[in-house]
Amino acid sequence: MSRVLTVLATGPLALIEDLGRPGHAHLGVPPSGALDVPSLRLANRLAGNPEDAAGIECVLGGLSLRAGSSCTVAVTGPSVSVQVNGRLVDSHAPVHLRADDVVALGTPLSGVRTYLAVSGGITVSPQLGSRSTDLLSGIGPAPLAVGDVLPVGDPVGPPVGEDAVPPPSPPDFLAVPVVLGPRDDWFADAGAQLAAAVWSVSPESNRVGLRLLGDPLRRAPGFEGRELTSEGVVTGAIQVPANGRPVVFLADHPTTGGYPVVGVVPERHLAALAQARPGTRIRLRG
Amino acid sequence: MRLRRCGPDAVLVEVDSLSEVAAARAALTGLPGLVELVPAARTVLVSFEPGSPGSRQVQAVLDQADLSAAPVGDSADVTLPVVYDGADLELVAETAGLSVDEAIALHSSADYTVAFCGFAPGFAYLTGLPELLQQPRLGNPRTRVPTGSVGVAGEFTGIYPRSSPGGWRLVARLADDAAALFDPTREPAALLSPGDRVRFEVVS
Structure with missing residues (x-):
């Protein structure tokens, strides 16, 4: 049993993002990082992480992951269905996974980007102080692909069950x-x-x-x-x-x-x- | 000098010359809450943590700075080994009214300074280019310029840190065993930073 997540499906685009690498613009390096920062921060808090841990930013859902060991995940962003081994669970709440459990995101009915955080955070090697994928510059990990095995860090704190975090509904x-x-x-x-x-x-x-x-x-x-x-x-x-x-x-x-x-x-x-x-x-x- | 507002937490400082850009950048280094300090050809963008008092100190700091004085900073000296076999070397020599050897001698004997970076991570705009080599971009830009190509355009010379489209006239390339200009897995990732002094060393 190892602390990893294995990618089973990515949806249209799934990227590893944290709070980015600001402070390098004078070298021509974009800040990058999660586009919906409050949603990544919330997912991290729910999973018991520091807010700047790396999670996954999914465009229009469709992500599916298998846990290599027991861990806690949390999905935030616009309202989206989340299933564990085919059973509906809550988004915007800590969800416990056992080894070999599969968590899968549906497609959000509104909005674009959902975020998944895992206890311990995703611990691919940082580049210029961040694990974020920068699509303009090609810095950071490649977009997720089926079969990727993502390293997960050791949990640092207990998952935080915040009462009733309502998913935002992006207006038209x-x-x-x-x-x-x-x-x-x-x-x-x-x-x-x-x-x-x-x-x-x-x-x-x-x-x-x-x-x-x-x-x-x-x-x-x-x-x-x-x-x-x-x-x-x-x-x-x-x-x-x-x-x-x-x-x-x-x-x-x-x-x-x-x-x-x-x-x-x-x-x-x-x-x-x-x-x-x-x-x-x-x-x-x- | 003129300050232009750039959102709630950033200011764009507009000045009249590259030397004033360098002086303004040096003067603004180390302000509290500073996040980005981005020189360009006639501007320095300075951004701060949200709510930081730094953005309100920019005017006062610049009022006290002598923008006509050369900045004193912790810049590095970098020597880049290059091979002068660029695809536009003959064009550049001809435009300058020089032989190829004379053009090579001119480009490789000058002292350059990194004025600013941009276009791509690690792409440094070097000033100090001899006037004869200050030439326009290609009328028809290349769709692919190889990694490490050394080009000239206007008052600048520069090195492509990775393959990309580009319209600079190519005079040389980084030697095969030279350190990469930009490697995000290396610390520091970028070989060249604003203010650094650069020389080219001819290798064959």
Whole structure:
């Protein structure tokens, strides 16, 4: 009996993520890490882990794992069915597994990303201080594949049964606050343009950025066709490429960008964006 | 100098030159709650832990700094062994009005400094490129530039840490036995960091 989880199914995309590797942007290394940070932190607390332990981020569920030894897992994020050996158990609660038990996630009815934490955390080798998979740079472990055997650490604390943690239900309309700048002056009355627009989440969105569809943002007089020298960008930055359609940078974003950033979504609102399905309507409030 | 707001916990410092970027970066090093300090060609992005007082100290720190002075820091000296057989070496020499040997001598005798990194992990933009070698990018970028290729573009020279698309004119490549520019399993992962001084050593 060894402390491992064996991957039996991955769903569309399953990645190992912790809280990422901020502090390396000056080397061209993105922060990476879980997109819905509060959900990973909660899963870790429920499994008795420090909040920064590595867990699994699943796009649209479908993950199935076999436990190599007894352990506790917890699944968070949007509401999703969780089964152990074919029997329904609770999400958003500690679930005990014995050796050879199989835990399987269904497909969430709303939202995008569910998180699974295991007592002791997943202990693949860290790179630049983090176990996170960075899809832009190829740093960290490869996306999970059937047959992978994931090492699991020793549990450090008892599972925490928090009473009644209701799963969030991602809405089909999101109003997201924006702090204007650093390049809002490149756009004609940026605050008013943003406030008036309703965007739709593009299916091309990924961990690098949430791409938004809608009427292009108009440049201010004198800024049409102008090029920006590349400059550092933060997670949550709303970059506006030449086509005028914003991209909200998420955890695997490039560290510098050559298009103007009209505003920044504060960190605490990024989890909601990480759960926005294609077609979700979004208002950016400047 | 101008400060631009970059969300609740970050500031973009805009200056007029690469030397001011280096000085501003040095001045901002070590502020409380600092998370990222990202130099670029005309800016330094400085970000802090949420709610940290550091972001309110940026203006005062920069007001007291002399941005015209060369920064004093803990930068490293790095020598990179390279083979000058780049696919665009003849083009670069011809554009400069030099022989190939003269172009090699010019590129390999200059002292370079890492101004900033970006584009890919470990990709360092080196300044100090002799003026004759400051040349435009290729009109038709390559879809695949091999790992370790040394190129020139505008005022910069740089080395591709891994294979990627790219439009820089290629003059050389890292020697086969040279340390990788970026290896996430190594400590430190990146060979070059902003402020480091770099020389190229000709090997054949």
